[in-house]
Amino acid sequence: xxxxxxxxxxxxxxxxxxxxxxxxxxxxxxxxxxxxxxxxxxxxxxxxxxxxxxxxxxxxxxxxxxxxxxxxxxxxxxxxxxxxxxxxxxxxxx
Numbered sequence: 630x631x632x633x634x635x636x637x638x639x640x641x642x643x644x645x646x647x648x649x650x651x652x653x654x655x656x657x658x659x660x661x662x663x664x665x666x667x668x669x670x671x672x673x674x675x676x677x678x679x680x681x682x683x684x685x686x687x688x689x690x691x692x693x694x695x696x697x698x699x700x701x702x703x704x705x706x707x708x709x710x711x712x713x714x715x716x717x718x719x720x721x722x723x
Contacts, residue, residue: 641676652666669702677699680692
């Protein structure tokens, strides 16, 4: 059973890294609509929270780096929408 849990956690982190890098690239190319960016940031935050709660989570240093990268994405959002995302976010550990 532990191998299944570890495998699941690796899949979550791999999916997280893929979404994070894709979102950063789309933002850099300015080829992402703001509503999509909002949704991607929410998904990334949820996935980061899941990894943070996991028993087989990545190292704290890695989690902190992921959080910083998400924070950088958040800074590109319209401040009014950012407040809305934070208020509707229920699973956040921030």
